Amino acid sequence: MIKNEIEIKVIESSSKGNCICLFDGSKYLFLDFGSNIANTKNFYNWNLINKDKIAGALITHAHFDHIQSLNDELANNLNVYGTFDTFFNIRKNEYNKNIITNEIEENKKYKIENSNWSFQAFKAFHNIEGAVYFLIKNKKTKIVYLTDTEYAEEIKSNKKINGADIYICEGNYGSTFVDDNKLKEQKHITNIVNHMNCEDVEQIIKNKTSNKTKLFIVSHVSIKATSFDVLDFIKNQYSNKNMKVEYLLPQKINHYTFNA
């Protein structure tokens, strides 16, 4: 079997910014492009990233914490993939006109030219039009990137995202061990129906992963509304000899290497 090594480099993952970078040894693929511009610039410098090495950026939706670095000149000529509504929302605000917009439709399969990356987008259930989540493929490796959505029936019944090698899924808040008063203090509570919590994460681990799954990353953790007791519980409870469960600390660059 051909070895297919995928590196996962997390630039930022929180409500302040989201940008996760996949690297197959040849081309970088960004999942959202919403980290703080200075952080994205540092990442480019540290990794000696030049435009020839970038396949593109898949954008889940047009909230600021998923798109902010598109406004910098480092995104000039970047191939950006998003839905019609996502680009409509991006254009409503001042935005960098030099990005290359590639409009995508839900459920269709796309291959990114001159790379081994391909993907499919599915409808997400979030408080902005055009939000999607992604199934990404590189040779035989399957990666699911699921964030900023309610864990709706349509997602539960989407068998295409079952048994992936890697999952990157939002655990934006976790109420199991958090007392209600503490949770109510958070502004985020008003948005809670549009995000996945740690109980949803447990459901995904139980219903979507298989013995093929090697890595499960809980992302978009909220430093205020997600209980670290809950995250540690999930990590310890569901990590096994096949699958490693990890969670991303906000504001910290995380780095994983995955061998398929």
Ligand SMILES: [Zn+2]
């Ligand atoms: Zn959002």
